[in-house]
């Protein structure tokens with residue numbers, strides 16, 4: 692058992708490094724299909740769907756290969772490994788479909804964990820139990836890898852043929868966020884039909900939107916419309 696100071700040192704620094712790397716990589720990638728505004732991998736994963744604020748929900752995941760493409764674009768899965776898993780999914784289509792369904796359930800679990808926190812409440816205990824079940828099957832694949840002269844970093848067992856591979860870093864990211872001191876920075880987009888979650892890393896903690904050029908602009912347009920309509924009625 693790590694003392695709390697040591698835990699803070701080990702996980703705190705590692706988390707900060709992960710945030711920095713994640714933000715840097717997620718800004719460089721092709722965002723044609725998926726968006727990476729959440730500031731943390733498991734929140735971006737949740738944001739592949741517009742949640743209970745829109746009916747019908749907007750869904751970006753339709754097939755197992757979407758999980759691979761998302762993980763690749765998020766910088767959580769290498770190109771070669773993704774291609775290997777794509778071929779593996781072709782060989783085992785029924786298993787790939789089952790893992791895809793698990794991936795959607797995991798996404799709902801993560802939403803049920805963090806959406807209440809974003810609203811100032813506590814996560815659903817059933818969702819926490821579910822995340823712990825995921826951790827039990829995910830953590831055995833976590834390994835330390837050399838990343839240069841005398842440096843090491845956390846990674847995943849290389850070349851795994853397990854179709855769950857794209858979900859592992861999502862599970863781990865959710866656990867890290869939940870155990871971090873950043874829970875008060877989790878927010879939910881104020882857009883009426885959005886529901887996306889984000890980690891507010893702004894200096895003054897004033898973030899309201901998933902993206903300023905998305906829901907932020909729509910809100911601005913609505914304000915402008917209301918103002919112009921009111922003034923035309925004067």
Ligand SMILES: [Zn+2]
Nearest residue numbers: 880885901906
């Ligand atoms: Zn939004």
